[in-house]
Amino acid sequence: MIPELNLNALNARDPGEMAVLGRAVREIGFLTVTGTSLSAARVSRVLDLYRAFFELPAADKRPVDMVRTGSNRGWGAPGSEQVDPGANPDFKEVFDCGYELPTDHPLASQGLSVYAPNLWPSIPAEFRCEIQDYYAEALNVGRQVLAAISDVAGDDPFGFDGAFDAPMALLRGNYYPERPNWAGAKDFGIAAHTDYGCLTLLAMDGSPGLTVQMPDGSWQAIDAQPGVFVINFGEMLEMWTGGRVKATLHRVVGGANERISVPLFLNPSYDTNVAPPGAREPILAGEHLSRRFNETYLHLKSKA
Numbered sequence: 475m476i477p478e479l480n481l482n483a484l485n486a487r488d489p490g491e492m493a494v495l496g497r498a499v500r501e502i503g504f505l506t507v508t509g510t511s512l513s514a515a516r517v518s519r520v521l522d523l524y525r526a527f528f529e530l531p532a533a534d535k536r537p538v539d540m541v542r543t544g545s546n547r548g549w550g551a552p553g554s555e556q557v558d559p560g561a562n563p564d565f566k567e568v569f570d571c572g573y574e575l576p577t578d579h580p581l582a583s584q585g586l587s588v589y590a591p592n593l594w595p596s597i598p599a600e601f602r603c604e605i606q607d608y609y610a611e612a613l614n615v616g617r618q619v620l621a622a623i624s625d626v627a628g629d630d631p632f633g634f635d636g637a638f639d640a641p642m643a644l645l646r647g648n649y650y651p652e653r654p655n656w657a658g659a660k661d662f663g664i665a666a667h668t669d670y671g672c673l674t675l676l677a678m679d680g681s682p683g684l685t686v687q688m689p690d691g692s693w694q695a696i697d698a699q700p701g702v703f704v705i706n707f708g709e710m711l712e713m714w715t716g717g718r719v720k721a722t723l724h725r726v727v728g729g730a731n732e733r734i735s736v737p738l739f740l741n742p743s744y745d746t747n748v749a750p751p752g753a754r755e756p757i758l759a760g761e762h763l764s765r766r767f768n769e770t771y772l773h774l775k776s777k778a
């Protein structure tokens with residue numbers, strides 16, 4: 475079973491809830507959370523806006539195609555990302571937007587691609603405003619869950635305080651069409667992967683598709699209605715905590731239904747040292763994340 479938690483109880487540091495959180499983080503690496511400031515109606519609106527964007531003809535999406543950029547902002551066409559080198563590029567399409575550094579921030583003048591400028595489509599008209607608002611609130615929710623995890627893991631084990639001030643947080647819309655009839659054994663909506671960063675706050679439209687590898691190796695389905703968030707952890711947090719937080723494999727094979735999901739990938743500031751406890755050399759969060767982006771987005775592979 476995937477543990478089901480409530481953010482109000484976590485924020486109150488309810489001992490029973492914190493104990494469940496601790497087990498979820500160590501053993502399964504997936505949980506669901508309700509009781510956030512993001513209502514079902516608001517999440518549904520966001521899902522509908524992504525759907526309206528993805529339904530546009532490709533010619534209308536091309537002006538914001540990330541292939542035109544040296545970064546991962548904007549539309550990623552089907553086949554633009556390969557998360558598992560042993561599988562074919564994923565058949566999903568995506569839209570990515572990220573954190574906009576204040577112009578006077580010390581990192582702003584460095585031209586770092588993890589803080590690249592966002593690209594916004596002109597249709598749907600409300601897309602930019604509504605998605606930016608959702609981004610800010612999802613970031614807020616993600617930070618609250620991370621703070622609880624930091625407490626449950628004890629003694630600020632991953633330097634939570636201050637590390638997320640200029641977060642390399644990426645908000646993505648994933649669109650999975652129904653599984654194409656040409657799809658073979660190496661084709662997936664998104665192939666098996668662990669997320670690259672720290673915490674993923676994932677909204678979905680209630681349709682089935684996501685499966686998660688359990689400690690016994692079996693694949694368990696998770697679907698959540700808008701307003702319920704699936705949370706999982708990435709490679710960076712697993713490394714940073716010396717394995718106290720588990721990054722769990724997951725995938726979407728794809729089926730008879732189309733599906734939209736909206737993950738917020740929460741990562742610390744570029745210059746955060748995310749090396750495991752006791753490591754001799756620092757590992758910069760921004761370098762780690764850039765390397766994983768360069769390995770997986772086809773248009774960035776030449777930088778890998």
Ligand SMILES: O=C(O)CCC(=O)C(=O)O
Nearest residue numbers: 648664669684726735737
């Ligand atoms: O669509 C989903 O439910 C999962 C998406 C996912 O794993 C990802 O975008 O990293």
Ligand SMILES: [Fe+2]
Nearest residue numbers: 667668669724
């Ligand atoms: Fe993922």
